[in-house]
Every structure is written in C-alpha cells, then in structure tokens.
Amino acid sequence: MRDLNGRGDLCCINTATLGYREAIETTAARIAEQGFGWITPWRQEIDETKPQAAASAIRAAGLKVNAYCRTAYFAANDAAGRRAAIDSNRRALEAAAVLGAPVLVAVVGGLPPGSRDIDDARAQILDGLAALQPAMQETGVRIALEPLHPVYAADRSLLNTLDQALDWCDTLDPSRDGHFGVAIDAYHVWWDPALMPAIARAAGRILALHVCDWLVQTRDPLQDRGMMGDGVIDLRRLRAAVERAGFGGPVEVEIFSRLDWWARPADETLRICRERLFACC
Amino acid sequence: MRDLNGRGDLCCINTATLGYREAIETTAARIAEQGFGWITPWRQEIDETKPQAAASAIRAAGLKVNAYCRTAYFAANDAAGRRAAIDSNRRALEAAAVLGAPVLVAVVGGLPPGSRDIDDARAQILDGLAALQPAMQETGVRIALEPLHPVYAADRSLLNTLDQALDWCDTLDPSRDGHFGVAIDAYHVWWDPALMPAIARAAGRILALHVCDWLVQTRDPLQDRGMMGDGVIDLRRLRAAVERAGFGGPVEVEIFSRLDWWARPADETLRICRERLFACC
Secondary structure, three states: OOOOOOOOEEEEEEEEOOOOOOOOOHHHHHHHHHOOOOOEEEEEHHOOOOHHHHHHHHHHHOOOOOEEEOOOOOEEEEEEEHHHHHHHHHHHHHHHHOOOOOEEEEEEEEOOOOOOHHHHHHHHHHHHHHHHHHHHHHHOOOOEOOOHHHHHHOEEEEOOOOOHHHHHHHHHHHOOOEEEEEEEEHHHHHHOOOHHHHHHOOOOOOOEEEOOOOOOOOOOOOOEEEEOOOOOOOOHHHHHHHHHHOOOOOOOOOOOOOOOHHHHHHHHHHHHHHHHHHHHH | OOOOOOOHHHHEEHHHHHOOOOOOOHHHHEEEHHOEEEEEHHHHHOOOOHHHHHHHHHHOOOOOOEEEEOOOOOOOOOHHHHHHHHHHHHHHHHHHHHHOEEEEEEEEOHHHOOOHHHHHHHHHHHHHHEEEEOHHHHOEEEEEEEOOOOOOOOEEEEOHHHHHHHHHHHOOOOOOOEEEEEEEEHHHHHHOOOOHHHHOOOOOEEEEEEOOOOOOOOOOOEEEEHHHHOOOOOHHHHHHHHHOOOOOOOOEOHHHOOHHHHHHOOHHHHHHHHHHHHHHH
C-alpha cells in the first residue's frame, strides 16, 4: 500500500468538493496551490463548445486531469430522450479527450419519470452505454461505471453495487479490452457485505477511487457527505483493498456538502482535504 | 398470486404506520374496525412485564398477531452492552410468545459508537443472534432477519441485502429447522439488482412481507416513507415473486411517515392503507 503522507502528487480533487463556485481557471489554480497533482472537473464548469481553454488553464496550473464528470442519465420515456442522452454523452467523451481526461465517469440515472419498471430502465441504460462504444474508440476515452449508493436508485442511479457494475463491464466489454471499467467511491460502497470480494474481482478494471466519509447523522443524503475522518468508513482498509487489486491512480476527494464544506472558504476546504488524505486515507 | 381485493383478512397493519400515538387497545380496535385481520405491534406499546393485557385486547378486537417488532441492536463497545441487548431480546421473545406472535422481527443495529469496524460489528450481531437460540426453542418464537436499506447501515442495520440475510440464515440455521427466516420489506430491498434470485432462494424462509413505497423526493430517509402507490416500487411484482417462493402470510403495511401519514387521523390512514393494498399491491 502506498504511503500518501506528503504525496499531494498522488492526490486528486474532484471539483464537486468545492461546489463549482468559481471559474475552472481559479479552481485549478487553488488546487495546484495546495499541492495537489490532479483535478477532476465537472461538465458545468467546462464550455464544451471550446474545451481547449479549460484544458490550457488546467495544464498551466500544473495539474493532470484524472477524469471528467459525468454522463447524462440514460433512461427516458421516449426514444428522443434516450437519443439526447447518448448525444450528450458523446459530447462529454469528446470534451474529455480535449481536456486530457482518460476517463468519463458514468452516473447512469434512475427511473424515467412515472416508471416503476426497474428492469426496463436498467436495460435502457445498458443500451445507451453500448451505443457509446464507437465514440469511446474514436476519442480513446474510457468510461468508468460508478455504482451509486442505493439511496439514489430512484432518481440518480440504478447501478447500485460494485458487483453489478462488474457484471455490466462483462456484458459491455466481454473481451476485456479496457473500454469499460469502474469507479469505486467509498460513500457508495462502504456498506456492501460483498465489497471485499467485489474489489478483488475488479482487478484490472478500477479506473478511479473516490473518498469522502459517511456521517452517522446524515442530514441530506445528497449533499451532506463528510470529510474523511469525520464518519464511519474505514478508508484506509478500502484503499488497501483497491491497491491490492492493482489500482495505481490518484486518490480522489469528492465531497458533496452544501451544509458544511461548500460553505467554507475554498482554500480552507482544500487544506483540510490534504490533511485528512494524509491522516485518514 | 392471491387476489387481495376486499381481503382485509389477508392484510396486516404494523402499528408503526400509525406512529404509536394511542394505547394498543385503541389501535387494535381501529385496525379491526377497518376490516384488517392482523396486527404487528411494537415493543414500546407493550408492557413486557405483563403482556397478557395487550394480548387479551388484541384477541378481543378479533385480530391475529403477525409478528412483534423488534430486537434491540446487538453490537456494542463492551461485553455488558452486548449482554444487555441479548437479555432485552430474550424478553422480547417471551413477550412475543404471550402475544401469540409467531415471529420476532430482528432489526440488528449498526456500528457501535465510534467504531469503523464493519466486519467486527457484523460478527457481534451474528454472535448475539446465535445466543438467542435457546430462548427461541423455549418460546417457540422464530426470528425474522430483516435486511434494511443501506442508507441505515451506519446506525440501524448492518444487515443490508436479502442475500446477506439468507447467508446469515445458513450460518445460524444450517439444518434449516426454521428458527431463523427473513422479513422482506419492499422499502429496503426494491433497488437490489440481485433481488429476484434472492427471493427465489428465500423459499421456505420468508416469515413476513412488508409494504410501503419509496418516494422519489424523500425528505427524510427514516420517516418519510410513502403510501403504496405514491412511489416507484412495483409492489405487485414483488408480492408475486414472494408468493411464488411459497409465502402465504398476510401482507403487512409498515409506513414510517412523521411528515404525512402519522399527522393524519388514524382512521383516515387506515382507510387509505386498505384501498391501496387492494389497488396497488
């Protein structure tokens, strides 16, 4: 297991951690200033008609791009809605390539409005992912399927366990050519009784590792995630397992926290991320 | 699949649905008045030093007892805490027997305060359940392991999927003598990609079926559960699968809803439960 202490070059900030409050140029400069080597930006920060500007600013700050967040939701009540999601996700792959992001993170979406047909929605999502394969080949950008905590199943993701994500990889990429992999986020998977064997099974397919913490008194399931060390997740054990499975990328902090960390000065949040990465992860 | 329409005798009200707002005698009378055949009371409604009084009132109302809710949480930071939980749960088994409840529902609890050791907490829970076996033999009351939604993993239950519950049954009851089974609650399991095969696997071990609904805009993960039909769960499909697996008990409504159904007149909540059981389950 790698020693993270003092190794900001092994650490990444996902810009969701700062709440997208400033222009990407400013955010990138702050992240670099705090000694991090990597950034994962979100689409709402990037002008996808000319992503070269953001790419240059990130490079000028001295940061590498770990991944790009995230896909539009795939399932919809009509074919036009499904096509629109695929088109949007193609544009995301193209922007990711310009940004130098090797990976697009897939948050796949929940049920279409009014639907209770979970199998049909999951089939639509798989079809949508499969339709992106030509664009993945053209851009060279891989897709990391990110299982989300089951609390988000209805409206944000019907991909809810690491085993399910690996089953989908097997379906989408039976030859294991590497186009599809997984993103493992501590917040989403920590509770899973099948987690440790699933991480071993994921060897060779782990494209990202996200950390934050689960607060016992969660006030808002979406935007009250905790700083590493403030909750109940054994983050060091998780990272050890992920590294045993061969993962060698940066450890990425992603904290949705409208109620706490987004409300603090950005530099303070970054400084504490750095301290906690070294102390708790 | 049974036709529920008009069959209140196949339906049960878990008293959590009414928010424990009145004495059990009054609650039982209301439930019977609305045409239900079954009740599942909670411990806070029962004086466990003399449960005979409640037993008589429930019988006098013409109701049968489907189950008794619920175990104290098993994991603790010291042996005294673990013993106290086991003692409490023995008392619950004894009270269940007096009430005529064939089943005690196990909500197993989360991590002890300050702990991040999920494996150790789960081991403690299993030890605690195993320690109840003599009392289960003496009382003739079975334990239904209820997997809870992973949103409750930290503080309420580290038993989070139906497969995990069945694995625990295999461990606790390898000869399948029937002392341990499972309670399947739509709210907790609906999202699980492995649900349908797990229900088939549960054949012969399903001791209870709970229904309510998952609201897309959940305001409070604990106490904002929805009335059947108001959310995204395909309850009829779930019941069909559970009945295909051999379950023949009553369909039990359990709705924690501080924000809506607990605030309405009890008779109104019961009347709508009845309508929705017939229309949506």
